[in-house]
Amino acid sequence: MKPFPLPPIKPSTPHAVEHNTALNVSHLSWVIDGKTILSDINFALPSGQMLGLIGPNGAGKSSLLRCIYRFVRPTQGTITLFNQNIDLLSPKAFACRVAVVQQDTPHYFDMTTEQLVSMGLTPHKGMFDTNSSGDSVKIAKALEKVGLVHKVHQQYERLSGGEKQRALIARAIVQQPQLLILDEPTNHLDVRYQIQILELVRSLGISVIASIHDLNLASALCDSLLLLDKGEVCAMGTPTEVLTEARIGDVFGVCAQVSSHPQHKKPLISYFYGYQHQDVDQGILMPNHDLSTFKGS
Numbered sequence: 001m002k003p004f005p006l007p008p009i010k011p012s013t014p015h016a017v018e019h020n021t022a023l024n025v026s027h028l029s030w031v032i033d034g035k036t037i038l039s040d041i042n043f044a045l046p047s048g049q050m051l052g053l054i055g056p057n058g059a060g061k062s063s064l065l066r067c068i069y070r071f072v073r074p075t076q077g078t079i080t081l082f083n084q085n086i087d088l089l090s091p092k093a094f095a096c097r098v099a100v101v102q103q104d105t106p107h108y109f110d111m112t113t114e115q116l117v118s119m120g121l122t123p124h125k126g127m128f129d130t131n132s133s134g135d136s137v138k139i140a141k142a143l144e145k146v147g148l149v150h151k152v153h154q155q156y157e158r159l160s161g162g163e164k165q166r167a168l169i170a171r172a173i174v175q176q177p178q179l180l181i182l183d184e185p186t187n188h189l190d191v192r193y194q195i196q197i198l199e200l201v202r203s204l205g206i207s208v209i210a211s212i213h214d215l216n217l218a219s220a221l222c223d224s225l226l227l228l229d230k231g232e233v234c235a236m237g238t239p240t241e242v243l244t245e246a247r248i249g250d251v252f253g254v255c256a257q258v259s260s261h262p263q264h265k266k267p268l269i270s271y272f273y274g275y276q277h278q279d280v281d282q283g284i285l286m287p288n289h290d291l292s293t294f295k296g297s
Contacts, residue, residue: 021083022047022179022207023068028077030067030231037063038074038231045179047082050201050208052222054215054242056252059228061211065183068209069100081179095123099172101165103184103211113159113167114152117142120174142170146200162193169200182210186217219243219267227251243267 023045030038038060045051053061067074070086079086081097089097099120108116117139143149146166151159159167165185172180182201186194194214198221201208212218218225219239227234227242229251235242248256254271261268 020047021045022049022081023209024078024080024083025064025068026078026080028064028067028074028079030063030072030074036231038067041077041228041233043226043233043236045207045209046223047207048205049223050210050221052218052225052239053209053211053228054218054225055228055234058230060231061228062183063231064228065100065181065209065211069098069181070094092123095175097178098181099175099177099179100181101168101172101183101185103187108156111156112153113148113156114139114143116156116167117170117174120171120176123175138174139170142173145173146170162189162197165189165193165197166200169197173204178207180204180206180208182208184211184213187213215243215248215269219269220261220264239266243269 021044025041025043028038028041029036041064043051053064055061063072066072068079068086081089086094118135120142121135121138140149143152146169148163148166148170151163151167156164156167169185180201185201186197189197194217198210198212198217201210202221210222212222222239224237225239225242226236227247234251235247243258245256245258248254248258248269254275256272257270258267259270260266
């Protein structure tokens, strides 16, 4: 079977001029009880592009996203959204511009799928406003886009994991954000749903920053990547620039071979094995070992 073609990959321009920048993070640091969680983070997300946030567990990916969507306040630094400091935006104004999909789907026991998706309209409504026929059209189109029309009246809690994530993305579509933030949205999902959800997000044509655990998914579907380790930026650029064998070894502590993917020609990472057979007492093998020691072990 021939693989489905990927969406066209736009050229990445991480250092785009200011008026084309959706999100700019400058000298951001976050310290809690004397412990540095994030240190001097700097990057820019060009408008309309998808930025993948990658790094090992504990690198600070979720912490950075929480600072961006104002769940926590950084110790220092500034975050601007289309040249506006996010600290100056009211909660309503911020919610009209930014939508968030977290890795753990929340519980909505008394809601149908349609009702959950309609929550995306809330930032655009007054206290006593009700949904109009135009709102119903927006909800229906969002459900169609994520392939959940047949689940419109089903209880949200009875959806599968992949369906719940698609419903949350439909809610974000209805919210009409300028920036979509996703914190490992494919966590715990089957491979098909992982690809499907990220392809869906990419097809929206809005600015996206997503924390992604799978490096090959990040390589295939992101315009640019931001690599974090120990709360610091290690690299930012195109997948080809960021995902080198040496950098993967240094940051993730594994031995890998990077080649060109046969479909999209971006980096394809193949991992070597055998870490538990040698130097166990010294912890994880570092990739400066001869590759032949990993083959056939």
